[in-house]
Amino acid sequence: MGVSRRNFLKGSAIVAGAAGVAALNGKPAQAEYEAAELRIKGLQHTTTICPYCAVGCGLVVHVKNGKVVNIEGDAEHPINNGSLCAKGAALIQVVNNDLRLTKVQYRAPKSDKWEEKSWDWAIERIARLMKESRDNNFVKQETIKGKTYTVNRNEGMAMIGAAALDNEECYLLGKFARAMGVGYLEHQARI
Numbered sequence: 001m002g003v004s005r006r007n008f009l010k011g012s013a014i015v016a017g018a019a020g021v022a023a024l025n026g027k028p029a030q031a032e033y034e035a036a037e038l039r040i041k042g043l044q045h046t047t048t049i050c051p052y053c054a055v056g057c058g059l060v061v062h063v064k065n066g067k068v069v070n071i072e073g074d075a076e077h078p079i080n081n082g083s084l085c086a087k088g089a090a091l092i093q094v095v096n097n098d099l100r101l102t103k104v105q106y107r108a109p110k111s112d113k114w115e116e117k118s119w120d121w122a123i124e125r126i127a128r129l130m131k132e133s134r135d136n137n138f139v140k141q142e143t144i145k146g147k148t149y150t151v152n153r154n155e156g157m158a159m160i161g162a163a164a165l166d167n168e169e170c171y172l173l174g175k176f177a178r179a180m181g182v183g184y185l186e187h188q189a190r191i
């Protein structure tokens with residue numbers, strides 16, 4: 001059905017008038033509040049930390065039927081008091097994104113192709129290469145000015161943590177790195 005310019009303007013005036021009446025009733029703020037509440041009403045929610053940067057803003061994640069449907073700043077979090085930067089505000093696109101990689105992609109040395117691999121394959125390969133690197137680069141002792149010290153240092157490996165890691169994960173990763181003899185241990189938030 002076609003809409004003439006006159007009818008369109010008439011319709012717009014009626015809608016604007018109705019909105020004005022609603023505003024005059026003194027309820028727009030309440031309506032906005034209720035609309036925001038309705039959006040997440042009855043949904044399961046959990047709190048987490050933004051994985052992007054070292055600011056570590058708090059988030060609330062809402063889930064419906066096992067699917068993440070909303071992510072917003074956590075108003076009770078002391079770091080961000082509910083606010084998020086543009087990147088954090090767009091976090092839902094990380095979860096619900098057809099382009100997100102969910103399988104291991106491997107490109108062999110000198111190959112120009114990616115191959116899909118299993119997680120078991122990846123973890124076994126990482127563990128084997130770490131063991132080889134440690135065996136080949138482990139320094140047990142070092143002599144400085146004629147005195148020999150036990151150093152147990154792995155010079156073939158470095159480790160770096162990132163803002164996605166929480167305190168407990170950093171603690172475990174730090175312990176693991178030191179057990180491997182890694183001296184080059186850093187965190188993205190510090191560099």
Ligand code: SF4
Pocket residue numbers: 050051052053054055056057080083084085086087088089
């Ligand atoms: S919301 Fe922005 S500022 Fe906050 S942790 Fe994420 S990326 Fe950093």
